[in-house]
Amino acid sequence: MPLTKPKIMTVYGTRPEAIKVAPVVTALQADDRFDSVVVSTGQHREMLEQVNQRFGIVPDYDMALMKPGQSLNEIVSRALSGLHPIIMEEQPDVVISQGDTSTAMTAALAGFHCGARVVHLEAGLRTGDIHSPFPEEANRKIIGQVTSLHLAPTQESRENLRRENIRSRDIVVTGNTVIDALLAASKWQVHFDDPRLAALTETDEKVVLVTTHRRENLEAMAEIGGAVQDLAMSYPQHVFALPLHLNPRVRNAVMPQVEVLPNVIITDPLPYDQFTALMNRSYLVLTDSGGVQEEAPSLGKPVLVMRENTERPEAVVAGTVKLVGTDRERIVAEAKNLLSHEAAYKAMANAVNPYGDGQAADRAVAAIAQLTGVGERIEEFEPQLLEPTSVG
Ligand code: UD1
């Protein structure tokens, strides 16, 4: 056993990272074997604060990096120079980086430069196309190069790492911590602040949930907005709910096409508990989000992914997720097929949990304990058929 407790620094900066590190931070803080330090780059502001509040996480450092319309290079250079003095001050043994954002890539690099061991949570996701998602595929590959311990969510992600010659003993299959967070959410009492969403809990209208934000989709976002417009006009009896990302480029492309339609509900980003409850209330999900692709299948909701490829093939193979690209007519045709044909809908509406069983944070912490010499790994994640989760 080391004489002093290993210091584990968790760095995050955007909404999905906050959701996915929350179960790990909570587990580390409750574990006497470690000193835990939490650093927020603040790449996101309001959208991050919503998650911190819900999970009760107060970062020890907040770099407050968010500035409207920053370039990727600006985010990365400000994050790198801001992280350096914090890492030098804290001297962590381990830096945890989650996923594939600019914050994640920078945290891994800054930790590596300062001699910490890098642990990558959600390691090994790949599309094989360096330009899609942009810049996330490149970020993941860069992080992989400086990582000591790769916490892969699934066997498929482990295989991707093995194909890049990462040693087997440096990879642990944990499941994705997003499912730990979703299971935590399933125990919360949820109240919708927006009266239009609250009213949906009293009716049985079909709800189509739509989210979009991907950088490589910004050009195509008017197509996505147009598809929602066509669908909302074709199905006036259904409700289309769009919690819109705060990026003005997303809002400017999507809102003008749909905001006047009576059966479209546009909101600001929803707090995580309200968003997962809305997902649970939905009939169908249209999205380009990574996290939503992982959550919706375990709620038994069919997902049409508005992208050309995905680094999350597991639910596509299971039949709950379908890639439909960003062409307006294709999105409309695929959604109409599910909204108008019950057999097609039922074939996709199977609850599957290829991404986790709620124990991913425990496996991650055990693997970090082994890496730092204070414990042993536990059994890896094996997907199995589980009861669908229910939220709200
Ligand atoms: C980032 C990540 C992406 C992740 C997404 C999750 C990178 C390169 N991209 O993309 O991988 O899927 O977060 O949502 O790291 N904004 C606010 N308030 C907020 C957050 C964002 O106003 O709380 C606005 C700002 O105008 C900001 C813009 O959204 O400039 C874009 O934010 P940014 O972090 O650059 O990229 P995302 O598209 O959010």
Ligand code: UDP
């Ligand atoms: N989410 C949320 N409120 C919203 C929309 C999404 O809390 O209004 C959650 C969602 O449950 C998922 C995560 O945010 O866990 C996904 O974030 P996003 O789509 O921004 O990023 P990605 O996963 O694509 O990186």
